[in-house]
Amino acid sequence: DTGVSxxxxxKITKRGxxxxxxCDPISEHNRLYWYRQTLGQGPEFLTYFQNEAQLxxxxxxxxxxxxxxxxxxxxxxxxxxxxxxDSAMYLCASSLGGxxxxxxxxxxxxxxx
Amino acid sequence: xxxxxxxxxxxxxxxxxxxxxxxxxxxxxxxxxxYRQEPGEGPVLLVTVVTGGEVKKLKRLTFQFGDARKxxxxxxxxxxxxxxxxxxxxxxxxxxxxxxxxxGTTLQVKP
Numbered sequence: 351d352t353g354v355s356x357x358x359x360x361k362i363t364k365r366g367x368x369x370x371x372x373c374d375p376i377s378e379h380n381r382l383y384w385y386r387q388t389l390g391q392g393p394e395f396l397t398y399f400q401n402e403a404q405l406x407x408x409x410x411x412x413x414x415x416x417x418x419x420x421x422x423x424x425x426x427x428x429x430x431x432x433x434x435x436d437s438a439m440y441l442c443a444s445s446l447g448g449x450x451x452x453x454x455x456x457x458x459x460x461x462x463x
Numbered sequence: 464x465x466x467x468x469x470x471x472x473x474x475x476x477x478x479x480x481x482x483x484x485x486x487x488x489x490x491x492x493x494x495x496x497x498y499r500q501e502p503g504e505g506p507v508l509l510v511t512v513v514t515g516g517e518v519k520k521l522k523r524l525t526f527q528f529g530d531a532r533k534x535x536x537x538x539x540x541x542x543x544x545x546x547x548x549x550x551x552x553x554x555x556x557x558x559x560x561x562x563x564x565x566x567g568t569t570l571q572v573k574p
Contacts, residue, residue: 354505381560383560383561385562390566390567390569391566391567392469392549392551392553392564392565392566393506393551393564395561395562395563398559398560398561405559406559406561441505443505445560447560448556448559448560449560450560451508451511452508452562454504454505454506455505456503456505457503457504457505459503
């Protein structure tokens with residue numbers, strides 16, 4: 351299966367700890383998006399990359415959040431000093447370009463205790 | 464800022480019933496996408512509607528884009544338990560590609 355993969359699938363951490371999630375997009379997809387989804391809500395856009403360049407960041411992405419895509423392939427999303435309000439599903443999606451269909455990964459579910 | 468409203472927020476029906484869910488906005492969309500998300504998974508694209516008044520069918524699902532391109536509906540005929548999930552609509556911007564989702568309609572189809 352060459353779909354979008356995300357690791358880990360689940361993460362439980364204590365408040366104040368740092369966490370890092372990884373997204374492996376579909377091969378050759380140059381666009382990569384991160385979204386956050388809380389229970390009963392639709393996903394909210396966080397940021398996106400065109401190859402290795404981060405082109406837009408939502409105001410939802412506080413200073414504690416950082417995303418990278420160093421070689422234009424996989425991406426990481428790091429949350430520093432986690433807070434209980436960070437508990438959510440973090441979704442990654444990729445596409446061939448801006449006008450192309452986005453394919454979502456299964457998400458990483460984060461629980462901050 | 465574009466305000467997108469989906470209704471109803473939650474729907475629980477018996478297998479075999481028909482249903483319609485709605486996606487409304489005060490803004491005009493250039494195009495709109497519908498997704499279904501099953502528990503523990505990411506959303507999966509169902510359809511993209513582009514032209515005002517357009518109707519698209521996907522087996523038992525019928526999607527309609529409003530004439531003014533401000534609203535859309537999804538009708539499911541003879542719902543099945545496999546239709547259970549979160550139905551999301553999102554205007555599609557070809558410039559950035561980023562999706563701004565509505566809050567979704569959670570559908571539960573009981574056998």
